[in-house]
Amino acid sequence: MSKMFKMSFFLAATAMAGVSGTAVAQESSGDEIIITALKRDTNLQDTPISISAVTGDTIANSGVQSIADLNSSVPSLSFVDGGPSQRRVVIRGIQAAGEPTVGTYYDETPVTGVIGAGNDAGGSTPELRLFDVERVEVLRGPQGTLYGSGSMGGTLRVIYKKPTSEFDAAIDTSLSATKHGGANFEGSAMVNVPIVQDKLAVRATGFYRKADGYIDNTTLGIKDINEQKYYGGRVLLRATPTDDLTIDAAYYMNRSRTDTPSWTLEAGKYNSDALTRQPMRDDVDLFSLTAAYDFGGVVLTAAGSYMDRDISTVSDVSRFIRSTRTAAGCGARLNGSAAIPCAGTQLTDYYALVDGQSTSALFPQQNMEAWTAELRLSSDGTGPLNWTVGGFFSDRDIHVENPQVNADPVTGAIIYPLEIATSRYINDSLRQVAAFGEVSYDVTDRLNLTAGVRYFRYDKDINGETTKGSILVGAVVRPLSFVSTDEDGTVLKFNASYKITDDVLFYAEASQGFRPGGANQVIGLAQELTPYTSDSLWNYEAGLKTTLLDRKLTLNMDVFQIDWSDMQISTRTPNGAFAYIGNAGSARIRGFELEGSLRPIEGLSISGNLAYLDAKLTEDQPNAGTAVAPAAGFDGDRIPFVPKFTAGLSAQYVWALTQGLNGFFRVDANHVGGSWSDFRPSYVFTRYIDDYEIANVRIGVEAEDNAWGVYAFVNNLLDDTAITRSGSNGILQNRTVVNSVTPRTVGLNFRANF
Numbered sequence: 001m002s003k004m005f006k007m008s009f010f011l012a013a014t015a016m017a018g019v020s021g022t023a024v025a026q027e028s029s030g031d032e033i034i035i036t037a038l039k040r041d042t043n044l045q046d047t048p049i050s051i052s053a054v055t056g057d058t059i060a061n062s063g064v065q066s067i068a069d070l071n072s073s074v075p076s077l078s079f080v081d082g083g084p085s086q087r088r089v090v091i092r093g094i095q096a097a098g099e100p101t102v103g104t105y106y107d108e109t110p111v112t113g114v115i116g117a118g119n120d121a122g123g124s125t126p127e128l129r130l131f132d133v134e135r136v137e138v139l140r141g142p143q144g145t146l147y148g149s150g151s152m153g154g155t156l157r158v159i160y161k162k163p164t165s166e167f168d169a170a171i172d173t174s175l176s177a178t179k180h181g182g183a184n185f186e187g188s189a190m191v192n193v194p195i196v197q198d199k200l201a202v203r204a205t206g207f208y209r210k211a212d213g214y215i216d217n218t219t220l221g222i223k224d225i226n227e228q229k230y231y232g233g234r235v236l237l238r239a240t241p242t243d244d245l246t247i248d249a250a251y252y253m254n255r256s257r258t259d260t261p262s263w264t265l266e267a268g269k270y271n272s273d274a275l276t277r278q279p280m281r282d283d284v285d286l287f288s289l290t291a292a293y294d295f296g297g298v299v300l301t302a303a304g305s306y307m308d309r310d311i312s313t314v315s316d317v318s319r320f321i322r323s324t325r326t327a328a329g330c331g332a333r334l335n336g337s338a339a340i341p342c343a344g345t346q347l348t349d350y351y352a353l354v355d356g357q358s359t360s361a362l363f364p365q366q367n368m369e370a371w372t373a374e375l376r377l378s379s380d381g382t383g384p385l386n387w388t389v390g391g392f393f394s395d396r397d398i399h400v401e402n403p404q405v406n407a408d409p410v411t412g413a414i415i416y417p418l419e420i421a422t423s424r425y426i427n428d429s430l431r432q433v434a435a436f437g438e439v440s441y442d443v444t445d446r447l448n449l450t451a452g453v454r455y456f457r458y459d460k461d462i463n464g465e466t467t468k469g470s471i472l473v474g475a476v477v478r479p480l481s482f483v484s485t486d487e488d489g490t491v492l493k494f495n496a497s498y499k500i501t502d503d504v505l506f507y508a509e510a511s512q513g514f515r516p517g518g519a520n521q522v523i524g525l526a527q528e529l530t531p532y533t534s535d536s537l538w539n540y541e542a543g544l545k546t547t548l549l550d551r552k553l554t555l556n557m558d559v560f561q562i563d564w565s566d567m568q569i570s571t572r573t574p575n576g577a578f579a580y581i582g583n584a585g586s587a588r589i590r591g592f593e594l595e596g597s598l599r600p601i602e603g604l605s606i607s608g609n610l611a612y613l614d615a616k617l618t619e620d621q622p623n624a625g626t627a628v629a630p631a632a633g634f635d636g637d638r639i640p641f642v643p644k645f646t647a648g649l650s651a652q653y654v655w656a657l658t659q660g661l662n663g664f665f666r667v668d669a670n671h672v673g674g675s676w677s678d679f680r681p682s683y684v685f686t687r688y689i690d691d692y693e694i695a696n697v698r699i700g701v702e703a704e705d706n707a708w709g710v711y712a713f714v715n716n717l718l719d720d721t722a723i724t725r726s727g728s729n730g731i732l733q734n735r736t737v738v739n740s741v742t743p744r745t746v747g748l749n750f751r752a753n754f
Contacts, residue, residue: 037137037157038438039146039388040299040378045545048448048497048507050140050558052077052595052609056133056161060172060751061652062668063696063713065186065209066127067104067136067156072648072670072694074138075593075611077156080123080641081724081739083261084228085282085311088123091140092562093589093615093642094153094537097570098122098581099515103143103151106158106252108303108374109288110394112150114311114366115428117402118570119520119581122150126284126309128254129207129232131172131188134159140593141539141560142513144491145452148392148434152513152537162248163201163238168192169754176747179719180270181224182212184745199240206233214743215263217272220412225272228258232284244294252286265736269721270743273735275318276361276407276414283310297380301390304373314414315362317404317473319733324472325354333471357421357472359409362402370396384442392434400426404470422475424466430516432458438493446500452493458516458534459486483519487534505545513537515568520580532583537564555596562589569621569679571631584621584632587639590614608649615639617679624680631686633679641725643673643691660704664711669695677727685728687736692722694741700749708752719744 033044033053044053052074054064064070068087071077080088080095088095089102100122104111113124130136136158143151173187186209194201208231213224232254239247260278267273288305324333330342330350342350376390406419438452466478491514497507517533543558564587571582595609616639621632648670657663671693678686695718700711716722722741728734 035137037139039376040381040386042381045547045554046505048495048505049509050541050543050593052138054136056135059130059133059136061666062650063698063715064130066130067158068127070136072668073609075595075609075646076140076591076613077138078643078646082123083280083739084256084258085127086124087127089125089156090642091138091154092560092591093613093639094562094564095639095641096568098518098568100125100150101153101515103147103155105155106286107160107250107288108290109286109305110150110372111286111307112370112396114309114368115398115400116366117364117400117426119518120570124311126254128158128252128284129188130158131207132161132170132190132205134161141509141541142511142537144511144513145436145438145454145493146388148436148454148456149432149458149515152515160234160236161203163192163203163236165194165198165201166192167194170752172751174747174749176745178212178214178745179743181214181743184211184747185209201238203236204233207231213259215261215270215272217274217412218267219273219275220277225277226259226261230256246292248290250288252284254284256282262737262739265738274316275359275412276314276316277412278314278316278361281312297382299378299380301378302375305371307368307370309368311366313364317362317731318359320731321354321357321360321472323733325351354472357406359407360404360421361407361414363405363414364400364402366398366400368396368398370394385439387437387439389437392436394432396430398428402426404473420468422470422473423468424464424475426462426464429461430458432456432516446498448497450495454491455488456491457486457488460484460516460518462519483530485517485519485531487517489514503547508542511539513539518581532568532581533566535564535566535568535583537562552599553596557592557594559592564589585617585619587616588618603654606651608647610647612645613642614644615642621679631678631680631683637679638676640678641675643675645671645673647671657701662702662704664698664700664702664709666698667695669693684734687726687728689723689726692720694720694722706753711749713747713749715745716741716743
């Protein structure tokens, strides 16, 4: 099937579906969706912002497991794929390394990644299991007033089901097989138990998933090297001592054990030629406590959380080390110039040094502890004047140990006790405080005006030390150094909406977003490149929300322009080996989004979404075209990893087979356009990522009362080698390492509710 034919199919199918997506999250009914995106209850279609809501039923019926599986359901939502728990969430093309550009919340708790050696906290967003979910809300565009830093592109909120006063239980289990790989098993369970009737209840979930790999390491002779194992769960406790007071306590646990899901294009499809194994361990423990008291017309909410996260990764650097084993390489490192090559004993000793590190890897160990607290007052939404005011505090501390260690050349495993070639550590502390407010007033029964403001201040302190150096990677012993940055400011939001009819809402908005700056701790980086400042943007948009055909059709659309200033971007040292963050010019993103849902007949629901993004630099980045910054972009270059065009389509049909028994069929498909891995297409390490299409199909039988269901499913029906990330650097010695969608997977799924 040609790319042009598949693209034409997606365009036609999306248009036939009523042009769009999950704005109506209840696929099988016309029930209204109540959301809490504005920190108070509102009706989805009456909320004058660009937002999608995906219900728990949709998540279960489509086989979604984590937030990374939602990109086909929400316009302009994408992920820069570094593998499990190593993904960057992107909305509307606001994609860059550094602190997150999208705020990710599990219930009331904001979460973030660890910084790594490249200061990239946004590149490792925690992905908790999406089982027993009430809904997921995706707010598109800056949400700086209510959600603060990290929400400059938007906010993604996962709302789990809460304990109830009735006993409830459920299981969900699947067995499958993946082409080029082996067998996979996953199981999830939930139990809800009332402890004190109408006063206290607990809801607990657990999950386990094991997937055989499908990538073979041809160098080490290991098949299916990217085996994956995940397990964890959560416990939610809800107390309602009075009718006006609700207290929610929660503990979330997530464990993952994987090997890198990357493979090397030059080695052949689903083959890796890495010289070491590259396992990854990620442990997340999250505690939260939320209390809400209704004073009658005004609700006081206090929310606090603590997260502890430990990540261990391995990155092969063997080829880079071996590439230095030349007389010129010795000259560059020992004589100050490759034009003065080594000879004799000097060269022999240098070769011995290289050979001693010829199979080695970076072995970063990272720990993060983060505390957050928010206190807010909100009106209950019953009158013409509605408002929210509050304060926010967060304190995040990250410790990174980043040694280069030797590995066994036969097995590729790290050698213990550790044989350390280089060693350094980084301590990063980020503290933020904010005060925010938003007020909305119904000027008439159809016209509403909203304004919001947030004052913020952050303080960031970084210290680090290189305790053991190596001339091979340009690392010299450096004493303990300290860098501190701080900044304060305000972000604004203005919104006007008008109900043209009871079923048609028009809105326009101007809003700001921001994220903190910081400082780099990178080997060999010039002192003037150490600090970088915050970046910010203005978003201008207008949208239309419609509910038509006696509530059978919902169609929402918006257009927007984003002006992004002082962009934080990831660039590399001249040898391409090490990444660091810098401020680099400005960009403009123009686009439109369409989404909707159609229920033409009983039992049939069709939904789809469509987005177009024109995301480009509007000025040359500093030192563009020079040896100092070979990857820096020029005016007109596209923002990396941002496809121009994305589309999603789903259809679900449920019909009666016999009394009490229904048939079930569902198809989910999406198209992702092509993108570049760096700003400069001519840069030696830049790669183009082709567009792709993925289709998933489920068919089965289920009880009419949803007591149980059995389903057969095929994910990646066409077995498309869909590359989601591609790139190269000096460490890889110009090899192209890619991540891709899992090959065709066929399986059976059983669900039951008790």
